[in-house]
Amino acid sequence: MTPQPPASSGSPEHDAKRGRRLIGRIRIDRSRVPARLRAPLHRLRVSIVPVLQCALGAGLAWWIATEIFGHTHPFFAPIAAVISLGLSAGRRWRRALEVAAGVTVGVAVGDLIISVIGSGTWQIMVVVAIAMSAAVLVDKGQLVPIQAASSAVLVATLLPPGGVEGFNRMIDAFTGGVVAIVVIALMPTHPVLRARRDAADVLATIADVLSDVAGGLRQMDQDRVRSALEHARGTQSGIDEMRTDLSGGKEISKISPLHWANHSRFDRLAAVADPLDNAVRNVRVLARRAAGAVENGEPIQPEIIELVADLGHASYVLNDMMLADPGQSPDQADGARVLRSIARRSGKSLVADSGLTETVILAQVRSTLVDLLMVCGLTRVSAMATLR
Known part of the structure; x- marks a missing residue:
């Protein structure tokens, strides 16, 4: 057998091998943590800074109310701070003002x-x-x-109404809200990092789904393709969480002087949300069509299955790209290079004599390629131009 020359850098074969190496490394890293602990540990990882913010805000609000204003039981100060901060990164300054306003109205009405x-x-x-x-x-x-209702209930049931006490409670609520805003500004969650992790998680899910779909089509494994489809249908919560964190990040980049310099980087990340959402929707359609093909015993030509598998490999590269810091590899150029190598092999001629199922699967591959190329920074016109 004549030995084959090594694939050159930038060739489709080189890009596919690189994607498979990334798959192996990512799966090894994940396998170190038991499956039942991965989700709780992920929640703790993304919530650790908000937890510390709540703790600091509660203590600081209590200290200000007791030591500076001299209130003996400033119940509403730490409560207002904690509710204003919460665990969500979205629109905290607005929530701080709403808490202060609500407590003020509730205490005033309750006392009166x-x-x-x-x-x-x-x-x-x-x-x-x-x-x-x-x-x-x-x-x-x-x-x-x-x-307002909860504060009024507290005044009506547990806290004695009174002019001075009622006024002090209003001050405490306002103090908690102000402390929350100060904590957000001086101890912020990173406006880009959390949304980057959300986007990376969505890309990892896309990669898992496409890999399982390709494997199920090769083996005509109905259970595997069905499982991939269910996995794809469960991605909307991740998209919603990413959009919430993007909203919170935008807020932080405005009010925190520590992150005023991150505006341009944040804007680039915010531009990823819609293409990534569209990519997830296209992958769901692809998985649904693949599930129908397997259930009906309809074989798919190997070239199309390989395109689906390679698109999954590319999504792992984009997962790494999203987590990489500026200047690190893979970057957007690396991700776009891998996707272009797939685009070159996804011409319409593959389905010239095919039925509806193969045509739909190829169409979803091509649509997903456009979406993921936009995630890599291309405009829609440039992304579509790769699909000659």
Whole structure:
């Protein structure tokens, strides 16, 4: 047998081998952690900074209320700080203002009404109704009425109403909200890192789904393709989380002086959201069509199956690209190079004499290529131009 020369850098064979090497490395890294611990550890990893922010905010709000304002039981100060910060990265400054407004309205209404009509079952119903109605008039946010109602209930049941005490509670709520905003500004979550990880997780899911679809089509394994389809259908929560973290990152990059220089980098990442969402949708259609083909015993030509597999390999490269810091490899150029090598082999001639199923699968491969090329920084026109 005549030995084959090594594949040159940039060739389709070289890119495919590189993608497979990345697959092996990523799967080895994941295998070190038991499957049942991966999701909890991931949640802890992405939440550790918000947890520390909540702890710091609660303590600082309590200290300010007790040591500076001299309040003896500033219950609302740490509560307002914790609720304002929470574990979500999205729109925290808005939530801080809503908490402060809601508590203020609730305490004011509770003090005023309870001091006149007293406490009891019907009095609580009246106080809650009035507090929530007043909050709706004050602000359109959903959190304001809830905070107003809960604060009014506390005043009606546990906390004695009173002029000075009521005023102090308003100050405490305002203190907690201000402390929350200060903590966000001075101890922010990284506005880019969390959204990058979300995007990388979505890309890893795309890669897993495409790899399983390709394997199921080769072996006509109905269970494997069905499992891949269910996996693809469960990706919307990841997309939603990425968009939430992008919203929170945009907010942080505006209010935190530590990240004012990250505007351009954040804008580039924000441009990834729509193409990545579209890629996930195309992969779902591809997996659904593949599942139908296997269920009907309809074979798919090997060239198309290899395109699906290689697109999965490329998605792992993009997963690494998304996690890489500026200047590290793989970068957007590396990701686009791998995708272009697949695009060169995904011409319409592959399905010139094929039926609907192979045509749809190839069409979804081509559409996903365009979306992922846009994730790599290409414009839609440039991405579509690769599919001659």
